[in-house]
Amino acid sequence: MDWSILKSSVEGLQNRGSDLQKRIRGLRRRLMLLLAVVGPGLITSNVDNDAGGISTYTQAGAQYGYALLWSLIPMTIALYVTEEMCARMGVITGKGLSDLIREEFGFRPTFFVMITGFFVDLANVVAEFAGVAAAMQIFHVSKYVAVPLAAILVWILVIRGTYRQVEVIFLFACVLYLSYVFSAVLAKPDWLIAAKHTVLPNLKMESGYLVMLTGLVGTTIAPWQFFYLQAGFVEKKVGPRQYPQAKADVLIGSISCMVIVFFIIVCCAATLWVSGHREINDAGLAAQALIPLAGKGAGILFAFGLLNASMFAASILPLSTAHVICEGLGFEAGLDHKFREAPIFYWLYTLLIVVGAGVVLLPNAPLWKILIFSQVGNGIWLPVVVIFILLLVNRRDLMGEYVNTTTFNVVAWVTAIAMIVLTLVLAYTALFQQAPPTS
Amino acid sequence: MELYATELMGSKAYDASGNYVGKVREFFIEPAEAPNRVSHFLLSRGHFQPLVAKYNQVAAVSAGKVELSVSERALELYQPNESLLAVQKDLLDQQIIDTRGRKVVRVNDLDLAEQRMNGNVELRLTQVDVGLPGAVRRLLQGMVPPKVIRKLQSRLPQSAIRWEFVNLIEPDPLRRVKLRITHEKLEDLHPADLADIMEDLSATERQSIIASLDEETAAAVLGELDARLTTQIVEELDPEKAADIIEEMAPDAAADLLADLPKETSEELLHEMPGQEADEVRELLEFDPATAGGMMNSDFVYVSEDSTRGEVLEWLGKQELNLDQLDTIVLLDSKAQYSGAVPVARLLLAPQEERAAALKMDPVLSLGPDADDKEVFELFDKYNLRMLTVVDKQNRPIGAITVDDVVSRLVK
Numbered sequence: 001m002d003w004s005i006l007k008s009s010v011e012g013l014q015n016r017g018s019d020l021q022k023r024i025r026g027l028r029r030r031l032m033l034l035l036a037v038v039g040p041g042l043i044t045s046n047v048d049n050d051a052g053g054i055s056t057y058t059q060a061g062a063q064y065g066y067a068l069l070w071s072l073i074p075m076t077i078a079l080y081v082t083e084e085m086c087a088r089m090g091v092i093t094g095k096g097l098s099d100l101i102r103e104e105f106g107f108r109p110t111f112f113v114m115i116t117g118f119f120v121d122l123a124n125v126v127a128e129f130a131g132v133a134a135a136m137q138i139f140h141v142s143k144y145v146a147v148p149l150a151a152i153l154v155w156i157l158v159i160r161g162t163y164r165q166v167e168v169i170f171l172f173a174c175v176l177y178l179s180y181v182f183s184a185v186l187a188k189p190d191w192l193i194a195a196k197h198t199v200l201p202n203l204k205m206e207s208g209y210l211v212m213l214t215g216l217v218g219t220t221i222a223p224w225q226f227f228y229l230q231a232g233f234v235e236k237k238v239g240p241r242q243y244p245q246a247k248a249d250v251l252i253g254s255i256s257c258m259v260i261v262f263f264i265i266v267c268c269a270a271t272l273w274v275s276g277h278r279e280i281n282d283a284g285l286a287a288q289a290l291i292p293l294a295g296k297g298a299g300i301l302f303a304f305g306l307l308n309a310s311m312f313a314a315s316i317l318p319l320s321t322a323h324v325i326c327e328g329l330g331f332e333a334g335l336d337h338k339f340r341e342a343p344i345f346y347w348l349y350t351l352l353i354v355v356g357a358g359v360v361l362l363p364n365a366p367l368w369k370i371l372i373f374s375q376v377g378n379g380i381w382l383p384v385v386v387i388f389i390l391l392l393v394n395r396r397d398l399m400g401e402y403v404n405t406t407t408f409n410v411v412a413w414v415t416a417i418a419m420i421v422l423t424l425v426l427a428y429t430a431l432f433q434q435a436p437p438t439s
Numbered sequence: 440m441e442l443y444a445t446e447l448m449g450s451k452a453y454d455a456s457g458n459y460v461g462k463v464r465e466f467f468i469e470p471a472e473a474p475n476r477v478s479h480f481l482l483s484r485g486h487f488q489p490l491v492a493k494y495n496q497v498a499a500v501s502a503g504k505v506e507l508s509v510s511e512r513a514l515e516l517y518q519p520n521e522s523l524l525a526v527q528k529d530l531l532d533q534q535i536i537d538t539r540g541r542k543v544v545r546v547n548d549l550d551l552a553e554q555r556m557n558g559n560v561e562l563r564l565t566q567v568d569v570g571l572p573g574a575v576r577r578l579l580q581g582m583v584p585p586k587v588i589r590k591l592q593s594r595l596p597q598s599a600i601r602w603e604f605v606n607l608i609e610p611d612p613l614r615r616v617k618l619r620i621t622h623e624k625l626e627d628l629h630p631a632d633l634a635d636i637m638e639d640l641s642a643t644e645r646q647s648i649i650a651s652l653d654e655e656t657a658a659a660v661l662g663e664l665d666a667r668l669t670t671q672i673v674e675e676l677d678p679e680k681a682a683d684i685i686e687e688m689a690p691d692a693a694a695d696l697l698a699d700l701p702k703e704t705s706e707e708l709l710h711e712m713p714g715q716e717a718d719e720v721r722e723l724l725e726f727d728p729a730t731a732g733g734m735m736n737s738d739f740v741y742v743s744e745d746s747t748r749g750e751v752l753e754w755l756g757k758q759e760l761n762l763d764q765l766d767t768i769v770l771l772d773s774k775a776q777y778s779g780a781v782p783v784a785r786l787l788l789a790p791q792e793e794r795a796a797a798l799k800m801d802p803v804l805s806l807g808p809d810a811d812d813k814e815v816f817e818l819f820d821k822y823n824l825r826m827l828t829v830v831d832k833q834n835r836p837i838g839a840i841t842v843d844d845v846v847s848r849l850v851k
Binding site: 106240329 | 545
């Protein structure tokens with residue numbers, strides 16, 4: 001036997017192995033580069049699918065079946081365009097949104113943005129804890145146990161963890177949204193019709209349908225998320241060189257957010273809508289109704305998704321709010337600081353959680369009214385925030401060559417105005433219709 | 440009498456004969472002339488071009504009212520001037536560095552003190568308000584009578600920084616020169632504190648501060664910063680300046696930094712550095728950071744084991760050594776091989792004629808450069824080491840790991 005042939009072929013194999021190793025190392029390096037930046041965009045977009053959001057998507061699916069799916073593509077674009085501007089500002093200026101508002105517009109405008117933000121966010125936090133209560137009902141856990149437990153868990157997570165650890169947990173929570181994908185698959189929808197409705201717009205000129213559409217947009221783009229997104233990139237110290245990765249992060253986030261919305265609507269359309277349970281307006285009730293229709297697994301997965309989303313948003317919203325307020329008014333803020341270095345930040349954070357969870361525990365808490373108030377509040381606050389963003393992102397002295405291009409400005413202003421009109425409609429219907437907007 | 444910037448802003452100005460001139464829209468300090476004197480008042484008059492009143496044209500100032508000592512015709516038209524520090528635009532709501540409290544803070548308001556000078560009134564900037572009183576004033580000014588605000592703020596906890604301890608942050612180097620902004624005060628801070636401050640600033644601000652520090656301080660600060668920030672800063676620096684800074688760093692810290700940079704950048708920087716330093720760093724770069732070789736510093740002190748205590752101390756006195764790191768001395772035998780290590784304290788307390796060999800630590804410990812970091816930790820823990828020698832295959836010392844290398848590796 002000719003050993004030399006064997007030897008040379010072994011060497012060849014070894015060489016190929018080390019080649020492969022090098023290539024894997026190169027790939028890993030690129031992946032690490034992306035992972036060093038990824039986070040804020042993905043987390044922010046996914047946390048949009050919070051308790052209020054899931055309730056709205058549930059209604060959309062239950063009432064109109066697949067008919068509203070087409071709106072997801074334009075909404076993805078709107079979400080991306082608005083979020084990208086904040087990501088860019090954070091990366092280029094290295095400053096948070098409230099920092100920039102303070103430096104460029106002065107103390108008083110900042111103060112009013114902060115105060116409004118505080119109350120709107122507080123209402124949102126209440127809605128999240130209400131979501132926790134609703135989800136835990138499926139598992140037969142009383143809200144008097146579930147909500148305090150959730151509040152403590154959330155509080156400890158953020159107070160005890162470092163930014164890195166918290167972010168890893170948050171990214172993991174993003175993955176848990178996949179429970180809605182499985183839930184939808186178990187519901188055995190008509191994928192062909194779903195796909196058709198996603199691509200072909202199907203605008204019906206009837207008031208209920210339009211209100212539903214408005215609700216979808218209103219819950220998907222929430223004002224506080226811009227502050228969180230920008231602060232996230234600033235706190236991660238993402239610089240101009242990593243702007244492409246930051247942009248990718250925002251894009252992936254916007255798309256993944258909408259993919260989840262797609263599956264929630266499809267799941268509800270295939271079950272609740274098909275079987276005529278069209279009056280359902282609450283995600284908790286939807287999960288319960290799913291059990292006889294699509295099996296226990298689907299219902300539990302749905303409830304689990306709601307729990308995950310509510311907990312996720314309940315951890316981020318108070319955090320973001322405390323951050324924004326402290327940043328704007330000049331107090332130390334951020335998870336990188338210890339408690340005694342940033343007492344106001346941590347106290348605000350604690351207050352939001354305690355009050356938010358406490359309201360849900362009140363025996364006759366008007367949860368439905370608070371949910372409406374939070375949506376109306378978001379709607380009124382959103383235009384203000386978007387206009388601040390547009391004014392800042394067009395400032396050449398701040399952004400240099402990274403100011404908005406004309407095309408981007410047109411898309412952004414159209415998005416902004418459309419969002420303003422839609423949210424005003426939502427606010428109007430929510431305020432002047434006594435009953436839930438769609439039932 | 441004390442006055443606040445918020446109260447002065449929007450005040451009405453009257454000339455010597457009592458005629459209304461305009462409203463105070465902005466006021467300036469001219470650091471080149473006097474570091475804290477309010478030098479110019481910008482008076483806006485609706486559609487007309489604004490006027491400027493200089494410090495020697497002001498007779499009296501109170502909250503809401505400025506009385507000039509000259510007639511309106513003596514005032515000049517306003518011309519933008521880069522060497523004037525604008526209070527509203529450059530100071531209020533902006534971030535500054537509190538060099539005494541060693542942190543970055545945001546300006547809420549400014550405290551001014553009146554001073555009589557040759558029949559005029561001059562305003563001197565005394566301190567910067569970063570606390571609640573300033574915030575309340577900013578919020579309520581013009582909505583609530585000043586007296587009520589003053590009463591309210593007296594109950595709030597004060598938080599102000601004396602003007603001498605304020606370091607302005609100005610990214611534009613030309614403007615910095617015009618405004619006489621130096622970073623001397625920052626150079627006096629401990630590098631670790633300065634690094635903390637840098638983390639609170641934006642990328643451009645960090646860049647401008649690093650670029651204006653002397654190389655030694657800059658190197659010390661880079662050594663304290665998070666690895667990601669360090670690479671970001673170095674990549675943005677002019678390569679020549681970056682090489683100068685890296686040269687000042689300890690070789691192991693320099694190697695860690697260069698290892699994180701893209702290959703072309705690190706090669707370029709090494710090329711800019713003097714040959715000997717570059718070679719040292721290149722050798723260190725060869726090692727995996729998780730091994731003894733990757734942790735060690737190739738800069739260490741060694742003497743012959745036959746030398747006496749007196750000879751060693753005399754020799755040490757003549758060297759330019761980094762005293763903070765000088766803790767243990769490596770001993771070589773006649774074949775230039777590693778024979779042991781002597782703590783400086785033992786050397787100091789020994790008789791003058793004692794041989795170094797008699798003072799060495801027991802047992803004689805060393806590791807090869809490929810030993811992994813766990814082994815290093817175990818030895819440090821077991822023998823309570825402060826320094827461990829790394830030797831090559833021929834038992835020749837090639838570097839030393841000090842306890843701070845171990846700590847920073849553990850913290851990662």
